[in-house]
Amino acid sequence: MKKILGITVLAAFIGGAAAIGGYKLFERNQSGGTISEKQQLYFANNPLKVSSSGEVDFVQASAAVAPGVVHIKTTYAASNKKSQSSPFDMFDDFFGGGGRQMQRQPSAASGSGVIISQDGYIITNNHVVDNAEKVEVILTDRRKVEAKVIGRDPNTDLALIKVNETGLPVVKMGNSDNVQVGEWVLAVGFPLDLNTTVTAGIVSAKNRSIGIIGREQQGNEITEEEYREYQRTGKRPDRPANTSIESFIQTDAAINPGNSGGALVNASGELIGINSAIASQSGYNQGYGFAIPINLARKIVDDFMKYGSVKRGYIGVNFVPLSADNSSEIKTSEVSGLYVNDVVAGGGAAAAGLKQGDVIKKVDGVVINDSPDLQERIGRLNPGDKVKLSVLRDGSLKDFTVTLKGEPNAGVLASNAxxxxxxxxxxxxxxxxxxxxxxxxxxxxxxxxxxxxxxxxxxxxxxxxxxxxxxxxxxxxxxxxxxxxxxxxxxxxxxxxxxxxxxxxxxxxxxxx
The missing domain is CATH 2.30.42.10 (PDZ domain)
Structure with a gap:
């Protein structure tokens, strides 16, 4: 009996020590590591309890996500800023600029954000916090806390901010690669300065590029007119570098001013995108909203946490997306893929053996039909990472392994900025x-x-x-x-x-x- 009691006490002691050790490990990892590691630890101890009954029911998903979506209020210095209205103008559409002449007094705006770690990291849009003098976060329990901007990336319209709070509710990151057209989704945020609002819709398209992020830049994509001139003269189009990445998830879930930076989640309550823009002539929802895929956002966030800035890798090619309209002009029978019109000297593609005239058909085995497909895939990677490009050359498909180069060797357009x-x-x-x-x-x-x-x-x-x-x-x-x-x-x-x-x-x- 004594022996059995002794074994029981020993087992209890070991179990208690393991629990304490596990908690200390959890606590230690919450203060460091990547955002994926933080999330894995959090949801190992706080499993997401959302089930599917076979019918469309968003009650549990809404309950799981809403506490982790916050209201962001920003204050700006006095300025004589005159906004220009545009169907795809993120600032006007989400903050109501509408072309009005703003008076010389401190101005304010609002948006949304998503808590992605217990210790206060919040992801939002770059345009929500850009140039803000003060950023305040209103939590779902109505506490108002000031936030620090950790990093901003205009190229993806993403930003990471942090509040000095612990024990916060967290929204679980999903896998945006698994998102399917027709899938039910929820948009959660603070539209029109209302309290937490949930709207439902479906994914109406993927890999959308609407030119909103880099519209003031002329980028790597060369127009058909420019390409004809390039063929005739051999002179590269003269323009600033465009390193913007647009590969939006398009949804018809109602998104309005104030939703910017909020969560797009699937029916299981998993974060699949960060709401960023709306296509609207009026500035309000007209059926098209656009969200940044969470798989791209995860890489940006990890870079901010690790380096303080985004480390981006480049293939080192200039290309034209193929279509039925331009294939004859380029003298190819292909109507899909990316036609390589130039390979940058010293870049990763040149070192791997790619040539002018190649057609990129796949990236790491995934079919590429348009530039957003390529941009989003490469946008998740870092300098030094390797990527397999399946290229059509002389009628046959060949694989090339390209080692991505960093900014200095990104290409002529980037180095000429x-x-x-x-x-x-x-x-x-x-x-x-x-x-x-x-x-x-x-x-x-x-x-x-x-x-x-x-x-x-x-x-x-x-x-x-x-x-x-x-x-x-x-x-x-x-x-x-x-x-x-x-x-x-x-x-x-x-x-x-x-x-x-x-x-x-x-x-x-x-x-x-």
């Missing part, structure tokens, strides 16, 4: 205007305002990022050096500037300091 230099006196950064921008506005010279520092000269007079300055104190400018040389040549201690913007030409002046 204009260098940005700050002029502290103006509180702004500038880059030389590209040939494409000069052609668009009919100008011979200019520098682009690439950023504006809050509280400095440009910000105080309402100069915005994206404007092109053509003259400073009557002197034509083509570079930051030109700007710096022209600044001292004031008249009556005033600095005079001229330039162009989508609204037309402009002139302004302000006191020299």
């Amino acid at each position: 204009p260098k940005t230099v700050e002029v502290s006196k103006l509180g702004a950064s500038f880059a030389p205007a590209t040939a494409a921008q000069k052609s668009k506005y009919g100008i011979d010279n200019g520098v682009v305002v690439t950023s504006v520092v809050t509280g400095k000269a440009f910000d105080n007079i309402g100069v915005e990022k994206g404007l092109i300055i053509t003259k400073v104190n009557g002197q034509a400018v083509n570079s930051v050096t030109d700007v710096q040389k022209a600044l001292p040549q004031t008249r009556n201690n005033m600095i005079y500037m001229s330039g162009v913007s989508p609204e037309g030409t402009f002139n302004f002046s302000f006191p020299a300091q």
Whole structure:
């Protein structure tokens, strides 16, 4: 009897020690590791209890997700920002800009976010927190806490923020690769400043590119007209680099202003996307919403947590998506896949043996029909990762293993991106205007305002990022050096500037300091 009692006590002791050790391991891992590891540990101890009865019933999925979706409120410095309305303008559509002239006073906006770890990491859209002076998170228990921006990625419209709280409810990440057209989904967020709102719909398409993220850039995709000119002259189109990645999940679940950054989840309550944009002439839901696949978002989040910035790998090719409309022009019988019109010297594709004229048909065994298919797959990978490309060459399919290169070797378009230099006196950064921008506005010279520092000269007079300055104190400018040389040549201690913007030409002046 004593022996049995002794064994029982020993077993209890071992079990208790194991439980304590397991808890300590869980606690230790919650403070570090990738977001996938954090989620795995959390849901091992807090299993998602959602079942399917064979009928459409979103009650359990809504209950599981809603506590982990938060309301984000942002405050901006005073500015004379004039918004331009656009069917695909994320800022206008989600924050109600509508082309109104905003007064010079602090402004505010709101969006949504998704809690992805117990210790306060929240994923949202870049455009929700971009340029915000203050970011506040309102939790579902109505607590209001200030958040710190960990990282922003304009190329995917994703951002990671963090609040100093623990024990928060977490939304489980699913697998966006498994999403199917016709599948039921829920959109959860804070539309129109309402409290937590759940809407239902179906996935109406995948791998959608609508040009919203990189619309101010001209990217790697070369138009048919440009390609014909390239064939005729051999001259590459002159334009800034476009590293945006668009491969949206399209849904008809109702999404309205304020849903931006919220959760798109499947019927099992798993996060499959981050709501990002709507296609609307009015700025409100008209049946089309777009979400960033969670498999892409997971890589961005892990990079922010590990490096503080996104580490992106590149194949090193320029391509044209094939279709029935352009295949004859390119002189190929193929109507699907990506036609390689240029291989970047020193890039991963060149080292692997790809050539101009190849047609990329698969990436790691997955069929590629259009550029978003490729962009999203490669966007999940890092420099140094290997990817298998199945390429059609001379009528047969061949496999090439490409080692992705980092930013410096990304390709001609990326390495030719204009260098940005700050002029502290103006509180702004500038880059030389590209040939494409000069052609668009009919100008011979200019520098682009690439950023504006809050509280400095440009910000105080309402100069915005994206404007092109053509003259400073009557002197034509083509570079930051030109700007710096022209600044001292004031008249009556005033600095005079001229330039162009989508609204037309402009002139302004302000006191020299």
